[in-house]
Amino acid sequence: MSGCLISLEGGEGAGKSSVLEAVEGWLRERGIEVERCREPGGTPVGERIRAILLDPDLGGMDAHTELLLMFASRAQLMRERVLPALAQGRWVLCDRFTDASFAYQGGGRGIDPARIAELERWVVGRRPDLTLLLDVPVELGLARARQREAQPDRIEGESAAFFERVRACYRRRAEAEPERFRLIDARAPLATVQAEARAALEDLWRRRR
Amino acid sequence: MSGCLISLEGGEGAGKSSVLEAVEGWLRERGIEVERCREPGGTPVGERIRAILLDPDLGGMDAHTELLLMFASRAQLMRERVLPALAQGRWVLCDRFTDASFAYQGGGRGIDPARIAELERWVVGRRPDLTLLLDVPVELGLARARQREAQPDRIEGESAAFFERVRACYRRRAEAEPERFRLIDARAPLATVQAEARAALEDLWRRRR
DSSP: OOOOEEEEEEOTTSOHHHHHHHHHHHHHHTTOOEEEEESSOSSHHHHHHHHHHHOTTOOSOOHHHHHHHHHHHHHHHIIIIIHHHHHTTOEEEEESOHHHIIIIIIIITOOOHHHHHHHHHHHTOSOOSEEEEEEOOHHHHHHHHHHHOSSOOTTTTSOHHHHHHHHHHHHHHHHHOTTTEEEEETTSOHHHHHHHHHHHHHHHHHHHO | OOOOEEEEEEOTTSOHHHHHHHHHHHHHHTTOOEEEEESSOSSHHHHHHHHHHHOTTOOSOOHHHHHHHHHHHHHHHIIIIIHHHHHTTOEEEEESOHHHIIIIIIIITOOOHHHHHHHHHHHTOSOOSEEEEEEOOHHHHHHHHHHHOSSOOTTTTSOHHHHHHHHHHHHHHHHHOTTTEEEEETTSOHHHHHHHHHHHHHHHHHHHO
């Protein structure tokens, strides 16, 4: 049986890393092999693209350049890691995926979502089986992110208004596809957030057995 | 009056560099300011993308990754250099442009040209005013290129069959748009090739006065 594709989405400081750890641990306990990836990046080509995307010295990047770099990295990730892993029955856990392009380059930068959907059709061709959306108010998320990192990357350095548009777009997508998304209130204590994520995984796992 | 956009296209070893020199000299003699660019590259972001595209150590690059990297670089070039130069009345001379994506990623890699045309519409929105296509048989071009360079880059390292498809696609495009293309037989002596290029420029220049 082919594996499941699970993406984890959320703005800055939503706590994705610790939820990824919890989810991966839960899957491994059940004997499921896990392929964990991050976006942009996750392949030698993709990590080179990531370095361009996040470089704070590359100001004035065109919005389409940003979008196309994201999908260039994603196309390579699909071919090199996601599709082979799914075909071999492993479950893929992806730290951000296509929804992030809709939220950041669509909602944040204002690119027509029809263009993003077209690129999704060309290079991804599918949606995740489950998307965990860690939702946190922008101010709280940015405060957490600042605490963690000394130097913001090119995208972290955007305005609060930008991140409000990103968050609103993520929430609209979750509302539009409730069967795929699990919206998790990431203001809650970490243990609660992790428990909600595990419960969503358990639902999917039971449906797939 | 806005400037003209002129692209120079051709396979490996077609002699683009020396023709660019001649064309730029001819324009400057007529008092025309010239913005000279190359693709992929031509901007700080674009040159970083170029380094990924040409790196011979990055084998197994997905065809869509290659296509999207090309257009990511092109979007930045349009915004940062081509559009401002044209708006200020300068003439833009570009060493490869969108036709190269149709020839290499479409003809060479087999990507549906409708996808390439869609990207062209999003990030370029126009065709060059004149495209000089330096046409040379593949074997001769590759022999010239090998003489020039010790180490082929990732794309120069492709098979002769790949370059035959690239050449056939370039020629089909020139046939389909005879008013834009000037197909130049690049087997001819350099002075003849340069004279043909200058004659094409002169035609365009007279029409624009």
